Amino acid sequence: MRSAMPTSARPTLRLAVAIVVAFALVGATLVLNQRGSGAGGQNSADELKKSYAATAANTAKKADDAVAYSADGTHSHDPGAPAHDDNDPKTKNAISRSATTTDADTVDPTTPAQARRDERAAAAQRKQREVPLKHVAVDPPQPTIPTDRYNLFNACYGLQSTLNRRWLAQTSIGPATKGAGTALYFKPTDLGRYLLYSPARTYLGVKSGKPAYVAGKAGPAVNWTVTQSGPGAFRLFLPGSGYLATSTAGTAVFVDAPSARTQFTPSKRTGCTPFPEIAVGVVGRPTAGVSSFQETRGYIDAHTHQMAFEFLGGNVHCGRPWSPWGVSTALVDCPDHSLTGGYGAVVESFFSGGLGHDPVGWPTFKSWPAAHSLTHEGTYYKWMERSWRAGQRILVNLLVENNQLCMLYPFKRNSCDDMDSIRLQAKDMRLLERYVDAQHGGPGKGWYRIVKTPVEARKAINRGKLAVIMGIETSVVFGCRILLGKPQCTKASIDRQLDEVQKLGVVQMELVNKFDNALSGVAGDSGPTGLLVNAANALETGSAWKMTTCSPNDPEVHDNDQDTSLPVPSQDALFGALLSVLPASILDALPALPLYPAKHHCNKLGLTELGAYTIRELARRKMIFDPDHMSVKARKQALDLTAQLKYPGVMSSHSWSTPDAYPRILAQKGFIAPYAGDSTGFVAKWRRQLTWANPRTYWGIGFGADINGLGAQGSPRPNAAANPVRYPFTGLGGVKVYKQRSGQRVYDINVDGVAHYGLYADWIQDLKVIAGQRIVTDLTRGPEAYLQMWERAYGAKPNACTHVGQRHTKAFFHNRILRGQSWWKVITTAGQPHRRLDREFSYCATGGAPVTVTFNAAGRVVSVLS
Numbered sequence: 001m002r003s004a005m006p007t008s009a010r011p012t013l014r015l016a017v018a019i020v021v022a023f024a025l026v027g028a029t030l031v032l033n034q035r036g037s038g039a040g041g042q043n044s045a046d047e048l049k050k051s052y053a054a055t056a057a058n059t060a061k062k063a064d065d066a067v068a069y070s071a072d073g074t075h076s077h078d079p080g081a082p083a084h085d086d087n088d089p090k091t092k093n094a095i096s097r098s099a100t101t102t103d104a105d106t107v108d109p110t111t112p113a114q115a116r117r118d119e120r121a122a123a124a125q126r127k128q129r130e131v132p133l134k135h136v137a138v139d140p141p142q143p144t145i146p147t148d149r150y151n152l153f154n155a156c157y158g159l160q161s162t163l164n165r166r167w168l169a170q171t172s173i174g175p176a177t178k179g180a181g182t183a184l185y186f187k188p189t190d191l192g193r194y195l196l197y198s199p200a201r202t203y204l205g206v207k208s209g210k211p212a213y214v215a216g217k218a219g220p221a222v223n224w225t226v227t228q229s230g231p232g233a234f235r236l237f238l239p240g241s242g243y244l245a246t247s248t249a250g251t252a253v254f255v256d257a258p259s260a261r262t263q264f265t266p267s268k269r270t271g272c273t274p275f276p277e278i279a280v281g282v283v284g285r286p287t288a289g290v291s292s293f294q295e296t297r298g299y300i301d302a303h304t305h306q307m308a309f310e311f312l313g314g315n316v317h318c319g320r321p322w323s324p325w326g327v328s329t330a331l332v333d334c335p336d337h338s339l340t341g342g343y344g345a346v347v348e349s350f351f352s353g354g355l356g357h358d359p360v361g362w363p364t365f366k367s368w369p370a371a372h373s374l375t376h377e378g379t380y381y382k383w384m385e386r387s388w389r390a391g392q393r394i395l396v397n398l399l400v401e402n403n404q405l406c407m408l409y410p411f412k413r414n415s416c417d418d419m420d421s422i423r424l425q426a427k428d429m430r431l432l433e434r435y436v437d438a439q440h441g442g443p444g445k446g447w448y449r450i451v452k453t454p455v456e457a458r459k460a461i462n463r464g465k466l467a468v469i470m471g472i473e474t475s476v477v478f479g480c481r482i483l484l485g486k487p488q489c490t491k492a493s494i495d496r497q498l499d500e501v502q503k504l505g506v507v508q509m510e511l512v513n514k515f516d517n518a519l520s521g522v523a524g525d526s527g528p529t530g531l532l533v534n535a536a537n538a539l540e541t542g543s544a545w546k547m548t549t550c551s552p553n554d555p556e557v558h559d560n561d562q563d564t565s566l567p568v569p570s571q572d573a574l575f576g577a578l579l580s581v582l583p584a585s586i587l588d589a590l591p592a593l594p595l596y597p598a599k600h601h602c603n604k605l606g607l608t609e610l611g612a613y614t615i616r617e618l619a620r621r622k623m624i625f626d627p628d629h630m631s632v633k634a635r636k637q638a639l640d641l642t643a644q645l646k647y648p649g650v651m652s653s654h655s656w657s658t659p660d661a662y663p664r665i666l667a668q669k670g671f672i673a674p675y676a677g678d679s680t681g682f683v684a685k686w687r688r689q690l691t692w693a694n695p696r697t698y699w700g701i702g703f704g705a706d707i708n709g710l711g712a713q714g715s716p717r718p719n720a721a722a723n724p725v726r727y728p729f730t731g732l733g734g735v736k737v738y739k740q741r742s743g744q745r746v747y748d749i750n751v752d753g754v755a756h757y758g759l760y761a762d763w764i765q766d767l768k769v770i771a772g773q774r775i776v777t778d779l780t781r782g783p784e785a786y787l788q789m790w791e792r793a794y795g796a797k798p799n800a801c802t803h804v805g806q807r808h809t810k811a812f813f814h815n816r817i818l819r820g821q822s823w824w825k826v827i828t829t830a831g832q833p834h835r836r837l838d839r840e841f842s843y844c845a846t847g848g849a850p851v852t853v854t855f856n857a858a859g860r861v862v863s864v865l866s
Contacts, residue, residue: 014838018136029866030280031396031397036751040445047758049268050167050192053326056088066110073463073854075769089327089338092675092677092678092681092711092712092714093677093680093681093682093684094655094681095556095655095659095662095674095683095684095685095688096556096655096656096657096658096659097654097655097656099677100136103145103619108556108659108660108663109660109663109664110663110691114691115690115691115692117691117694117695118690118691118692118693118694119691121693121694121695121699122690122693122699122700122778123774125698125699125781126699126774126777126778126781128835129819129835129837131289131294131295131761131837131838132289132290132294132837132838133287133288133289133290133297133733134283134287134288134289134290135284135285135286135287135288135733136285136286136287136288136463136464137285138285138286138389138440138447139440139441139445140154140270140440140441140442140445142155142441144268144471145232145265145266145267145268146232146234146266146268147229148228148442149192149226149228149234149345149438150188150191150192150438150441150442150443150445151441151442151636152186152194152226152266152710153186153438153439153440153441153442154185154186154187154188154275154346154439155185155186155188155189155268156183156184156185156186156268156269156270156271156272157183157184157267157268157269158181158182158183158184158266158267158269159181159182159184159236159264159265159266159267160181160264160265160266160267161246161261161263161264161265162232162233162260162263162264162265162281163244163246163260163261163263166246167181167182167465168181168182168184168244168252168264169181169182170182170213180515180814181269182198182199183198183199183270183271183272183764184196184197184198184204184272185197185198185272185273185274185275186266186380187218187268187275187326188435188439189218189325189435190324190434190435190438190440191434191437191438191442191443192225192226192227192438193223193224193225193324193433193438194223194224194226194234195218195222195223195224195275195325195326195498195808196222196224196326196517197272197273197275198213198273198454199271199272199273200213200273201215201273202214202215203215203216203218203222203237204222204224205222206221206238206240206241206254207838209241209254210252210253210254211244211252211254213749217325217328218324218325218326218329219325221240222238223238223239223324224236224237224238224244224437225237225238228250229258229263230818232265232522233263233264233265234263234264234265234266235258235262235264236262236264236467238254241254242254242255242256242257243256243257243258243262243336244262244264245261245262245789246261247258247261259334275326276326276327276328276362277327277382277741278380278382278383278741278742278743279382279740279741279742280385280386280389280740281384281386281737281738281739281740281741281758282386282389282390282678282731282735282736282737282738282761283728283735283736284389284731284733284734284735284736284765285733285735285737286388286389286391286447286464286732286733286735287391287464287732287733288461288462288463288464289461289462289463290442290838290839291462291838291839291855291857292458292459292462292463292861293458293459293462293823293824293836293855294462294836294837294838294839295784295835295836295837296393296458296461296462296783296784296787297393297732297780297781297783297784298391298393298394298461298701298732298782299387299391299393299394299702299732299760299764299779299780299782299783300392300393300394300395300396300651300652300673300702300703300779300782300783300786301392301394301395301676301702301703301704301705301760302394302654302673302702302703302786303395303398303471303473303653303654303672303673303675303704303705303706303709304379304395304396304397304398304705304706304707304709304757305379305397305398305400305431305473305706305707305708305709306321306379306384306395306397306432306708306773307321307397307399307400307424307425307428307429308400308708308709309321309377309708310414310421310424310425310428311326311400311401311402311413311414311421311425312401312402312405312406312409312412313406313408313409313412313413313414313416314412314413314414315334315336315379315409315411315412316334316375317322317334317375317376317708318332318333318334318337318361318368318375318376318377318543319332319333319361319376319377319380320377320378321377321379321380321381321432322381322432322435322436325833326699327362327380327382327743328363330362330380330457331361331362331365331377331380331857332361332362332434333359333360333361333368333376334375336411337357337359337404338359341356341359342356342357342358342359342367346456346546361376361377362562362742362743363678363742363743363744363745364743364744364745365742365743365745366745369755369756370752370753370755371712371713371714371715371716371752371753371754371755372712372713372715374710374711374712375710377708378708378755378756378757378801379700379707379708379756379757380756380757381432381435381436381448382758383740383756383757383758383759384448384466384757384758385447385758385761386737386740386757386758386761387757387758387761388447388466389731389735389761390731390732390733390735390737390761390764391731391732391733391761391764391780392466392760393461393465393466393467393783394457394461394466394467394469394782394783394786395466395467395468395469395701396469396470396471396491396508397421397429397468397469397470397471398472398473398508398510398653398709399421399425399426399470399471399474399506400421400425400470400473400474400513400709401416401417401418401421401422401474401475401476402418402474402513402514402515402536403416403417403418403475403540404475404515404536404537404539404540405514405532405533407539408536417839418474418475418476418477419477419478419479419497420477420551421474421843422474422501422504425503426470426501426504426505429470429505430450432448433446433448433449433450433468436448437805445823446465447464447465447466448465448466448468449465449466449467449468449808450468450469450470450505450507451467451468451469452507453794454609454787454790454791455793456502456823457787457790458467458787461783461787463686467737467783469507469508470504470505470507470508471507471508471509471510471624471626472501472506472508472509472510472652473509473510473513473626473629473709474510474513474541475512475513475514475515475517476517476521476540476624477496477509477510477511477512477517478493478497478517478614479493479497480494480517480518480519480610481518481540481541482495482515482516482517482518482541482608483541483542484541484542484543485542487516487518487608487610489610490610491610491613494610494614494617495617498603498614498617498618498621501700502621502623506623507623507624508617508624508626508651508653509623509624509625509626510626510627510628510629510630510653510679511611511614511615511625511627511630511638512629512630512634513629514536514537514629515531515533515540515541516537516540516541516545516546516603516605517539518608518610518611518639519607519608519610519611519614520605520606520607520608520611520630520631520634521545521546521603521604521605521606521630521631521633521634522537522559522561522603522605522629522630522631523559523603523629523630523631523632523656523787524537524543524545524547524559524560524562524601524603524631525560526560526562526563527563529834530560530562532839534562545562545603546603546604546605547559547562547596547597547601547602547603547604547840548596548597548602548604549597549598549599549600549601550600550601550632551603553600553603554600555600555732556658556659556660557632557634557658557659557660558599558601558602558658559600559601559602559603559631560601561599561600561601562596562601568632599807602632602633603631603632603633603634604633604758605631605633605634606631606633606634606636606637607630607633607634607637607638608640608702611634611638612637612638612641615638615641615642615645616641616645618649619642619645619647619649619793622649622793622794622795623649623793624649624650624651624789624793625638625642625647625649625650625651625653626650626651626653626791627639627650627652627661627665628653628654628656628657630654630657632658632660635657635658635661636660636661639661639665640669642668643664643668646667646800647668647793648668648670648789648792649670649789649792649793649794650665650668650670650671650789651665651670651672651673651786651789652665652669652670652672652673652674653673653704654673654674654675654702654704654706655674655675656675656686659688660835662689662692663692666692666694666697667694668691669694669696669697669789669792669798671702671785671786671787671789672689672692672701672702673701673702673703673704673782673786674686674689674701674703674704674707675703675704675711676703676704676705676706676713676714676754676760676763677713677714678715678717678753679714679717679763679766679767679770680717680718680770682703682714682767683767683770683771686701686767686771686775687771687783689701695744695802696798696799696802696803697785697788697789697798697799697802698781698784698785698799699778699781699785700778700779700780700781700785700786701778701779701781701782701785702782702783702785702786703779703782704777705754705757705760707754713753713754713755714753714754714763715753716749716750716751716752716753717750717766717770719751720749720751720766721750723769724750724769725749725750725762725765725766725769729762729765731761731765732780737761737762737765740756740758740759740762742756747759747762748762749762749763749765749766764776764779767779770858788832790827791827791832792832794828795828796827796828796831796832797830797831797832798831798832799831799832799833799834799844800831800834800843800844800845801834801844802834803844806831807830807844807845807846808830808843808846809845809846809847810843810846810847810849810851810866812830812845813830813843813845813851813853813866814864814866816829816830817830817853817861817863817864819861819862819863820858820861821858821860821861822860822861823841823855823859823860823861824859825854826861829860830843831843833853834850839854839855839856840852840853840854840855841853841859845866849866850866851864851865851866852864852865852866853865
């Protein structure tokens with residue numbers, strides 16, 4: 001039964017309940033962890049309670065107090081409180097996010113001589129003949145009269161009755177002159193559906209059962225379906241009202257059935273008020289391949305969470321990457337943020353370090369999106385479009401969930417089950433693809449193209465599109481929990497769900513994320529985040545992470561170090577501020593925290609039998625395996641297994657592996673995309689990765705943004721004022737990139753860092769300012785390096801010019817490569833070519849003479865020359 005609580009009281013109660021429930025659950029978890037531990041001593045429950053109380057008193061906080069930041073990025077919430085840095089550059093700029101101490105290379109197997117060889121190999125590939133590119137239009141042409149029902153997208157039209165040739169003007173059918181009719185902006189909400197936006201910023205809808213222009217927000221009541229009844233003739237239908245029609249009295253009416261009265265001809269005109277939208281800020285046509293099967297050029301983000309607005313129950317993340325009703329609906333703050341003036345954001349405060357923010361998104365964007373704001377939407381589709389227009393050509397979108405953290409948060413609209421969330425997010429990706437198609441003229445016309453194979457991806461990129469690859473990063477994949485040491489899944493259940501997700505379109509997978517599971521141990525998290533996640537791990541598995549001192553104990557190769565020897569508030573002032581509002585009963589329940597041995601820490605749990613089985617099945621299905629987030633022990637075992645299988649479909653997508661693993665992955669002909677982080681930190685990671693470049697494979701590098709995944713984005717470069725990115729700058733293929741405008745806010749990488757996804761174009765330019773053209777060249781080769789890794793996962797033999805044992809005779813090419821064969825058949829027969837320029841593949845053959853296979857425009861063999 002619903003209570004009659006006053007509306008004004010609900011935000012405060014919701015905030016209080018959220019804090020109490022979350023900390024009560026964490027407290028209960030810690031009690032479970034400490035059963036059997038001794039009483040008394042510095043870390044006993046009584047002493048810990050006193051410490052909590054003392055720290056809370058010292059950090060008592062008024063809601064309107066500002067967070068004070070110092071020059072080094074650290075901050076404190078109160079005068080005298082210990083400083084801390086929630087946006088720690090040591091984490092986001094480290095070569096390994098699971099081992100942030102990077103002052104030694106004791107386990108990295110690369111010798112100085114090998115490093116010099118690898119750097120020379122990368123440099124040599126940069127000097128190769130560049131691939132030919134062309135420019136393509138962003139949108140198909142829009143003639144005066146639309147060619148189909150999709151062709152009205154984002155343009156201004158008047159509506160003329162085909163019956164009497166008169167024009168729709170407000171709610172009447174006016175004179176037979178175009179200027180007398182109302183100018184309507186057709187904003188697509190889906191394929192064939194539109195909002196009709198008037199110059200007065202109202203919507204053509206219904207009032208008192210009649211067509212009328214209505215004010216207010218867009219929604220289903222003003223969402224028109226357009227169908228085509230003949231050349232130049234269209235019908236407009238409003239669900240619940242009927243077809244727009246002309247009456248004998250010359251007015252606009254609704255009728256139930258289509259007829260001659262319901263046919264209109266849209267005709268392009270001027271005078272519209274554009275529908276509110278975010279600007280892209282890129283001028284020029286995007287690049288594409290001269291052929292659909294040549295080498296690709298662009299940038300690859302190998303790790304992003306675009307559908308994270310659905311995870312953790314759907315109410316932790318604020319905003320979404322699109323809405324049928326536009327930006328003013330998509331980019332709004334969470335209700336508990338808005339209704340409390342920005343001070344109800346418990347999770348945002350925890351991760352971002354601030355106790356309040358301006359809750360208004362569109363159109364002011366005063367506080368968010370921002371590089372340090374981890375719970376607000378960062379991948380709105382127009383920001384993504386900016387990155388694509390500037391040169392990005394592959395996006396790997398990871399479907400993400402964390403069931404225990406979802407259950408800890410008391411407000412939700414979605415299931416916390418990992419697999420339910422994966423299914424929902426996969427569906428959302430298809431809906432976004434439809435929405436982008438609708439914005440650009442119809443099915444297949446949009447720039448956002450979900451692909452399932454390397455062939456589909458190459459074709460999409462060479463059409464100038466963004467190839468979108470679906471992946472999984474979740475803590476309990478396939479329901480494979482481990483409870484008190486016993487797996488809760490079987491090989492049969494893994495097979496069944498692998499089949500399911502592959503049908504959904506999943507290509508790339510991690511086995512673990514935040515919790516140990518029945519497949520593998522995890523690297524864990526550190527600091528305040530680690531305390532919360534470790535507590536949730538205990539709820540999930542029945543025990544905290546089994547961290548022990550590593551042997552050998554190396555400062556670079558270990559899992560995330562745990563420090564629970566001090567009370568939580570002593571480590572993070574934010575805990576003290578939050579705990580100050582908790583009742584004594586909750587404080588009484590908080591026990592001593594678990595103690596771990598000396599650093600550095602390694603998880604005892606490695607790769608399980610079920611984990612090894614899953615990797616074998618990924619290889620059999622030609623899916624890409626990502627060992628990030630695994631414990632050091634598990635990852636070593638996993639890479640031993642992929643080496644034994646000779647499976648090259650391996651990659652690290654966002655620096656959650658350790659330095660011993662990266663050269664192994666590249667040596668196995670895999671791919672690496674370091675976590676983006678700050679531009680200066682990424683340059684350092686790129687320079688380190690050059691020492692691991694495999695001379696025998698195609699060289700290129702990607703980045704993993706991890707945006708929307710509670711991963712901090714790049715901060716402004718400290719010396720940007722002295723050596724800034726200058727606008728406009730030139731992107732891939734010569735496009736001009738200007739400062740990005742979102743509503744009333746103008747973003748500048750020098751000031752804002754990577755505040756949202758659209759600024760990755762600017763971030764790449766910042767890399768160029770720091771390190772020159774070489775790093776940009778290596779990034780533009782990233783999509784091709786990824787695709788060639790993926791092709792090898794499909795069984796394509798590597799480049800014979802660098803693998804002498806893979807070379808064929810000239811006779812082989814003349815006998816086995818036949819006229820009319822597809823380019824993919826050539827690759828599966830003869831292996832990967834040394835180069836693929838325009839319509840020619842070049843191969844090294846025995847005897848020294850090269851072989852050239854030439855194709856027609858359709859990708860079919862025309863000739864074999866040697």
